[in-house]
Amino acid sequence: MPPDALALSGLTVRHGGVLAVDRLDLRIGRGETVALLGPNGAGKSSTVSAVLGLLRPHAGTVEVLGRAPGDAVRAGCVGAMLQHGGLPGEARVGEVLHLVRCSYADPWPLDDLVATTGIGGLLGRDVDALSGGQRQRVLLALALAGQPPLLLLDEPTSAMDVEGRRAFWTTMRDLADRGTTVVFATHHLHEADAVADRVVVMAAGRVVADGPSAAVRSAVAGRTVRFTAPGAATFDRVPGVTGATRLGGTVALATTDVEATLRALLADGVALADLEVRGASLEDAVLSLVGGAR
């Protein structure tokens, strides 16, 4: 059987006195699309850096496609887009792309790479003159230049506009459909929800949840009941309600028992105009999981 894309065992990363990753065990199979989630400082970037061999773990092991991280990177098996990824200065985008493609034995065909990453209009531009979102698209093209089987992306869409993000994730889904393993750290939870087969939630250097997004969401009890109610009536004492907020005429009630809450509201004669009941979002789930890990 071919080795997993990633196999981390007991990975521990320290930055001086700071414990960034704490005995992390994680396996990611080939072809999976995995979102690494968690608050600032959870250890996501440190994990990515260890996988790329950019820092030496304090303890534990890292295998990338069955190899040591440095070997996998040197063999062109890993494409990466890092949070603070640099581009050489005083060069044009096309020149940098050419140089990087030349370093691979079997580079991604240029026209297709340029079209896939949407950088056709940028090839003649100075890299120093790119906007944040354009820079991220160029970094993606460089990460893909060697057609790597594994892509590691650290907050890849942080500077992109809505359209750029949508195009980016469409590209990622296409890559995943072609069998590329995609691992990305993000704070855009709705994107993780839409794109990833699996989400791994980290807090304080450890995994606090791991599974399909729907499973992680369902781990959090509770629903939100939302309706329009003019006036200043309060609803925090309604059965099941654990939290009530009002914004103008819109009332949102967090409840652990939707039926009891709705029955009580109807019995009180509340009209429940524009009624909406929804389950926990991935954001609710992550907040709850991370809160519990603190």
Ligand SMILES: Nc1ncnc2c1ncn2[C@@H]1O[C@H](COP(=O)(O)OP(=O)(O)OP(=O)(O)O)[C@@H](O)[C@H]1O
């Ligand atoms: N070079 C460094 N020197 C000292 N401490 C560091 C360094 N890099 C990271 N840390 C610390 O390690 C911990 C984990 O940081 P890391 O960047 O891995 O988290 P993260 O989950 O990627 O956060 P973010 O979402 O903010 O990017 C944090 O407490 C951070 O302050």
